[in-house]
Amino acid sequence: MLDIRKVGHVDVFLDDAGFVEAAGLRGRVLYLTADPVLLRKQFGGKTLPRTPEVSELYSHVSTDAIIKANPDCYYYDDRLGTLVLRSLGNGGWVEPGDIRNGGFGMLLAGDGWGEGSSREVAALALLYAGIGIVYAPSIAPIHRQNLINNGMLPVTGLALAKRLASGERVSVAEISDGFDDLTKSIVRYGGLFRFMEARAQGKVIDQAIDTPPRPMTIVEKILARHMKTTHGSVKPGDAGFIQVDAGFSHDYTTAPAAAMIRAALGRPPRVKNPASVHTFPDHLTLAPNLPGISAEALAGIRDLREGQRRLAEETGIQFHGTALGGSTGICHTVVREEIAFPGQVILGTDSHTCSAGALNCLAYGIGNTEIACIWEHNEVAGRVPQTVRILLSGRIARSCTAKDVILHLAHQGKTTGVFTGKVMEFAGPGLNQFSLEEQAVLANMAVECNALTAIMEPTEAMIGYLIHKRGLDRRQIEASLVYPDPASPVDQTIELDLDHVQTLVATPGHPGNGVPINEVRGTPVDIAYAGSCTAGDITSIAMYADVLNNRKVGIPTFIQYGSERVREEAKRRGIHDTLIAAGVQMIDEPGCGACINAGPGGPQKGQTAISATNRNMPGRMGEGDAYLANPYVVAASAVKGEICGPEDL
Numbered sequence: 263m264l265d266i267r268k269v270g271h272v273d274v275f276l277d278d279a280g281f282v283e284a285a286g287l288r289g290r291v292l293y294l295t296a297d298p299v300l301l302r303k304q305f306g307g308k309t310l311p312r313t314p315e316v317s318e319l320y321s322h323v324s325t326d327a328i329i330k331a332n333p334d335c336y337y338y339d340d341r342l343g344t345l346v347l348r349s350l351g352n353g354g355w356v357e358p359g360d361i362r363n364g365g366f367g368m369l370l371a372g373d374g375w376g377e378g379s380s381r382e383v384a385a386l387a388l389l390y391a392g393i394g395i396v397y398a399p400s401i402a403p404i405h406r407q408n409l410i411n412n413g414m415l416p417v418t419g420l421a422l423a424k425r426l427a428s429g430e431r432v433s434v435a436e437i438s439d440g441f442d443d444l445t446k447s448i449v450r451y452g453g454l455f456r457f458m459e460a461r462a463q464g465k466v467i468d469q470a471i472d473t474p475p476r477p478m479t480i481v482e483k484i485l486a487r488h489m490k491t492t493h494g495s496v497k498p499g500d501a502g503f504i505q506v507d508a509g510f511s512h513d514y515t516t517a518p519a520a521a522m523i524r525a526a527l528g529r530p531p532r533v534k535n536p537a538s539v540h541t542f543p544d545h546l547t548l549a550p551n552l553p554g555i556s557a558e559a560l561a562g563i564r565d566l567r568e569g570q571r572r573l574a575e576e577t578g579i580q581f582h583g584t585a586l587g588g589s590t591g592i593c594h595t596v597v598r599e600e601i602a603f604p605g606q607v608i609l610g611t612d613s614h615t616c617s618a619g620a621l622n623c624l625a626y627g628i629g630n631t632e633i634a635c636i637w638e639h640n641e642v643a644g645r646v647p648q649t650v651r652i653l654l655s656g657r658i659a660r661s662c663t664a665k666d667v668i669l670h671l672a673h674q675g676k677t678t679g680v681f682t683g684k685v686m687e688f689a690g691p692g693l694n695q696f697s698l699e700e701q702a703v704l705a706n707m708a709v710e711c712n713a714l715t716a717i718m719e720p721t722e723a724m725i726g727y728l729i730h731k732r733g734l735d736r737r738q739i740e741a742s743l744v745y746p747d748p749a750s751p752v753d754q755t756i757e758l759d760l761d762h763v764q765t766l767v768a769t770p771g772h773p774g775n776g777v778p779i780n781e782v783r784g785t786p787v788d789i790a791y792a793g794s795c796t797a798g799d800i801t802s803i804a805m806y807a808d809v810l811n812n813r814k815v816g817i818p819t820f821i822q823y824g825s826e827r828v829r830e831e832a833k834r835r836g837i838h839d840t841l842i843a844a845g846v847q848m849i850d851e852p853g854c855g856a857c858i859n860a861g862p863g864g865p866q867k868g869q870t871a872i873s874a875t876n877r878n879m880p881g882r883m884g885e886g887d888a889y890l891a892n893p894y895v896v897a898a899s900a901v902k903g904e905i906c907g908p909e910d911l
Contacts, residue, residue, distance in 0.1 A: 267452065269413050271367025272394030274452065275431070281450045285415055286431035289367025289392055294347075296320045296372070298355045305360040316399060316420060321372030322676070322772055323350065324879040325384040325405060328376065331882065332549065332859040335383055336562030338518035342383055343390025349881035361391045368395040368427055374676070376405025377712055378879055380613040381514065382629035385409050397423035403683040403714050404613055408629040410445060413453035442645050444501035454631045455526040458639070471500045477747035479649040480717050481685045484624045484744055488607050489644075496646045498753075504644040507606035507623075509636035510540040512593050513547075515611035517569025519630035523638075533637045536578035542596065543567055543582070544589035547853040548861035577637070584826075591825025591852040594618070594795035597625075598702060599731065599827055604720065604742040609636060614795050614876065616715035619705035620698060622724060622744055626715040647714050648753040649685045651746075654692030656761035661907055663805070664700035665797070665874070665892035667758070668707040669766040669776035674756075675711030676774025682712045684753060687746065689719040692760045698727035699801035706796040707876050710773040719745060765895065765907060770870075770878055770887035779895065782905050787872040790819040790900035791856045791863035791883070792893060793849065797874035798824030800831050802893045807837045809897035809908050810844035819900040820856065820863030822849035846900075859884045872899040 265276040271289025274282050293314045295301055300310060329335060329342060330349040337345075347356040369388070375398030376384065385408040388396065396409060397417045409416045415437055417423045426432055438446045447466065451457040460466050471491040478486065478495065486496045488505045511519060523531045533539055546563050549555070567587075574581035582590045590596055593610060594617040602608050604622035609615060611633045618625035632642045658667070675681040686708045693701070701718050708716035718724065720743040728734045766776040792798075792806055798821075806821060821841060823829040829850060832838045841848055847862070855861025857875040865871035865886025874896045878888040889905060898908045 270389055270392040270394035271365060272415070274394075274413070282434045282452050284431050284433045285395070285426070285437065287367050287395065287426055287429050289365045291427045292361065292364065292366040292369045292393075294320045294323070294369055294371040298351065301355060305364055307364070316372060319370060319372035320350065322374035322377060323371055324378035324882075325376055325381050326378050326877070326879045326882045328384040329381065329387040331379075332552070333556065333559035333562060335381060335514055336559055336566060338383060338386070338521060340390050342387035343392070346387040346391045352880035353885060361393070365392065367392055368397070369393050370397040370423060370427070373399045373679070374402065374712065375400070376402040378402070378613065378709070378877060380404045380408075380611060380627035380629060382408045382412075382611075382631065383518065385412050385414065385629070389414055395426055400679060400682055402712055404627050404629065407632070410448055411454035411629060411631040415449075442499060442501035444643050444645065448643065454635065454643070455522070458635055459527065468503060471496055471502055473497045473500055477750040479651070479685070479746045479750045479752060480622070480687055480719065480744050481624050481649060482646060482750070483746075484605055484607065485646050487605070498646050498648040501643070501645040503641045504607055505641050506538070506609050506636050508538050508540065508597075508601050508608050509633055510542065510593055510597065510610040511633050512542045512545050512612060513567050513570050514545050515630050515633065516541050516573055517566050519611070519634045520569065520573050522630055523634050531573065531577060531634065531637055533577040533579055534640045537580070538640070539579040539637060540593075540601065541570055541574055541579055541581055542589050542593040543570060543587070544592045544852070545854045545858060546860055547588045547851060548849070548855055551862070552860070588851045589853055591827070592795045592798065592854055594706065595798065595824035595828065595852070599825060604739065605744050609633070609642060613709040614706050616708045616713075617702050617706040617795055619708070619715050619717040620702035620724065621728070622718055622720050624715065624717060627709065647683060647685050649687050650681055650713075651687045651689060651752045651755045653690035653755060653757045654688065654760055655690055655757065656692055656759040657695065658692075658760040658763055659765070661765050661894060661909065662763055663892040663894065664696055664703040666763050666766045667760065668704050668710070669768055669773065669890065670758075670763055672707065672710045672768070672774040673776040675713065676772060679712070680754060681708070683714055686711065686713045686716040687719070687752070688716060689746070692758070693719065694721050694723065696723065697801050698723050699799040702799065703796050707773065710876055765892065767895065767905060768878060768890035770889060772879060773877060773890055779891075779905065779907055782889065783910070785889070785905040786870065786903060787817065787889070787899055787905060788869040789817060789863065789865055789871045790815070790873070790896055791871055792820070792874040792896050793822030793824065793855060793863075794857035794875040795824060795854070796876040797893060798822055798828060798852070800828050802874065803828065803832050803837055805893035806846075806897045807840045809894055809911070810846065810901070811840050813844055813901050813911065815845045815900040816903040817900055819846045820849060821846050822855045822861065822863070823852045825852045828852070856883055858882065872896050872905060
């Protein structure tokens with residue numbers, strides 16, 4: 263008789279060697295319908311009169327909806343299971359405890375499950391609520407990996423999902439069919455920690471990638487240098503271990519990752535190369551000042567931040583904190599300013615790690631189990647992704663910015679899925695007109711297109727940034743630049759004429775909801791917020807000042823700097839004083855702030871915000887609604903109190 267391991271309300275059957283052999287549903291099935299009435303029936307213990315079609319299931323459920331940023335992400339214990347999905351539909355669809363108390367073991371949802379933040383607590387919250395199997399036609403790649411790393415089973419085939427939902431015992435070989443060999447091994451071991459321990463004990467022998475020489479994309483070339491290969495070449499789908507040049511975590515993720523190591527391995531974390539590992543107290547630096555914040559939430563914040571500092575002191579990892587308890591900047595901004603370099607692999611516990619792709623390096627978000635592997639081994643399991651090449655041509659209109667380009671692509675990604683799990687490789691003559699900070703906007707919001715990451719072909723703007731802002735030598739830079747081979751095959755090539763890009767505004771609910779500004783011009787807004795890792799750089803700060811010079815804002819307006827360096831440059835150039843004179847409430851302390859509802863400027867219940875940030879999923883910035891737009895539009899809208907562009911002033 264096979265041994266059984268419980269994964270939520272799912273029975274996982276083990277063979278004689280302790281490997282996962284099959285799985286069977288023990289609990290109930292939750293159909294996450296887009297009809298709240300049908301959800302309530304299931305929470306009440308009733309069986310639906312018919313099985314919903316996939317088209318009737320709730321689609322594009324982000325990790326912000328699975329587990330909200332504030333305050334639920336302050337926890338990393340069993341409480342998460344009670345709070346799962348309470349932000350669905352902007353709140354009110356799922357009450358705390360509904361899923362856990364319902365005895366559900368399998369959840370079925372629509373397209374785009376787990377989009378958005380890389381937070382691994384979204385996977386843990388499902389697991390703690392009893393969910394061991396998740397079905398969706400498409401699952402965001404970072405969230406999918408987080409499920410697998412925690413011993414859960416993601417399923418994207420409907421026929422297989424129906425068999426599991428019926429209670430049939432299904433072999434793990436069928437469930438993992440289509441996974442690469444490395445991921446199959448992690449599934450068979452029952453999660454990443456078990457697999458990595460077996461590997462450390464010599465029970466798992468790495469196989470070199472045997473792909474013959476071939477033309478390669480930028481990311482393929484970088485991975486060929488960072489993975490074990492026979493011929494110095496890789497192709498999409500190849501899997502193995504990736505040597506990591508720099509890894510980082512922040513105050514949401516550092517202490518939970520350390521706790522996971524202690525729970526799984528029974529010892530404190532070990533850090534193999536502390537000089538290459540960084541941690542930032544940037545996400546929650548202003549959260550304790552939020553109006554109405556509970557004592558429980560404050561205790562959670564203290565626990566996270568004290569655990570982060572303690573780990574840095576114990577292991578010697580690089581702690582980017584200030585003497586007053588803040589951060590020197592948002593992790594993505596500081597990584598760009600101080601750490602990332604062309605040709606490197608940079609991984610961090612945040613989906614916007616892809617920002618560093620502007621510096622011609624491979625950078626993407628990972629979960630807590632994976633940062634723990636980087637601490638302990640300086641490497642992480644990975645697979646060579648497919649690439650979509652985006653060739654930019656033409657000249658962008660003066661009223662438009664890189665934000666409009668990426669909102670255009672996010673709409674394409676949401677409606678077609680063309681970028682899901684892939685690399686967006688930006689190239690073409692049109693790329694040269696963007697500053698490095700604007701290229702970073704394109705890279706930063708690749709994850710809003712549901713891509714794994716983005717990477718830039720080298721431009722003079724990027725080289726100049728490294729010379730003038732980082733003080734690096736041109737010859738050293740040029741020797742490290744990575745270009746695609748001319749004949750390198752890609753999954754798809756998209757030619758985007760920038761002359762045709764319009765000023766866009768993403769309506770509430772998803773960054774992919776971009777519409778031309780004329781469709782929402784005149785919409786009243788209560789509050790304006792600018793900052794974050796996608797709009798707190800000096801180029802964006804200067805854009806706000808261009809519009810607000812000799813004008814006054816008409817609604818509460820907040821601007822937060824991305825780093826101390828940005829703040830000091832803005833003050834040196836007089837930009838800070840211009841914004842103060844316009845009535846802007848400047849937030850001097852760099853951090854993520856209202857972008858994750860952890861600082862002033864987010865829309866509360868009944869309010870509508872106009873924001874230059876990167877996400878507007880339900881619950882992301884607060885209980886209200888948020889429109890996303892470029893810095894010019896946000897500043898102009900702040901003057902009139904309604905959505906407009908500078909041309910309307």
